[in-house]
Amino acid sequence: MPRTVLVTGGAGYIGSHTCAELLEHDYDVVVVDDYSNSSPAALGRVQEVAGRPLISVPADMRDRRALDAIFEKHSIDAVIHFAAKKAIGESMNIPLVYYDVNLGGTTNLLHSMQRHGVQKIVFSSSCSIYGESSRARLSEDEEPRPTNPYARSKWMCEQVIRDACKRCPEMSAISLRYFNPIGAHPSGLLGEVPAGLPNNVVPYLMQVAVGRLKRLSVFGSDYDTPDGTAVRDYVHVLDVVAGHRAALEHLDEETGTQLFNLGTGVGTSVLQLVAALSEACGRPLPYELADRRPGDVATLVADSDRIHRAWGWRPVHGLKEMCRDAWRFQRMNPRGYTAPR
Ligand code: UD1
Secondary structure (H helix, E strand, C coil): CCCEEEEECCCCCCHHHHHHHHHCCCCCEEEEEECCCCCCHHHHHHHHHHHHCCCCEEEECCCHHHHHHHHHHHCCCCCEECCCCCHHHHHHHHHHHHHHHHHHHHHHHHHHHHCCCCCCCEEEEEEEEEEEEEEECCCCCCCCCCCCCHHHHHHHHHCCCCHHHHHCCCCEEEEEEEEEEEEECCCCCCCCCCCCCCCCHHHHHHHHHHHCCCEEEEECCCCCCCCCCCEEEEEHHHHHHHHHHHHHHHCCCEEEEEEECEEECEEEEEEHHHHHHHHCCCCCEEEEECCCCCCCCCECCCCCCCHHHCCCCCCCHHHHHHHHHHHHHHHHCCCCCCCCC
């Protein structure tokens, strides 16, 4: 089983929680991150949570020399690849940057892995690649119909990885298509800290809760959903992290590519989410109804039977815990990682 894991984007939201989990399970961890949407302080917190050190290398994934230097210096057994740009709206304004960073970063990484004989990778993919669908729950067999450059870049990366595996029969790759990860580490030390104005609904609502933002704009109230607002499958970041650890543990079993959804199968509308977070914070969070956000779809809910059948993975945290943990982190860190607790 892999013992030293390179985590790209390890200072980010899902990356930092994954690093803590890996350290706690005796993996050695090397992080590469350019801190473009994260902070080195996150890695300090990871080490505090886990009680063990990790190695961090500040670098851009497009910097081939920097990646080569990491593989030369450290004996890497497997890679978990999170580093990417991930704001859907932004991806529609600067598509080439998204392809450059997400696709270019991934091909660079695969090249570097091949040059250094590293054959195992877990890739952070996204449910957004499914796009608009009439199905209540989406399985991995659903035909991808990405509706924006971010989603398309993730789908392309999956295909690039598949082609790399075909060429290199020793390689083993697992792509995990997450639905909407939210929540935070129960210690209150790790959570989601976006740089600048949050794009995603939970970080935005958390800043409303601490008075840094006035109210949430609910993007779209005329969708074909029970209350007219968009429905998503919110999944606790700890369950997503557990999926990554399971993936690492199963990389040895099969060569080639495997693909799994990570979601709960439970759909929650934006208004239901506002209500659940309001309950967690103990006060109603203000919102207003607004126009739809370009690139959004009405409903995305996972069918995660495949990963359950393969590895027994099941989400163990419900929406209430996701909201409680997100709020605990926000309360303890109202200004993110930089300000004193
Ligand atoms: C999307 C992707 C997800 C990806 C993530 C990365 C989809 C379905 N999912 O999540 O795979 O990993 O981006 O950023 O494409 N909303 C508001 N007001 C806001 C912000 C959001 O009403 O200020 C609504 C959105 O319209 C959406 C829901 O809240 O219906 C969730 O939005 P968000 O948290 O941004 O995640 P997705 O766009 O679903």
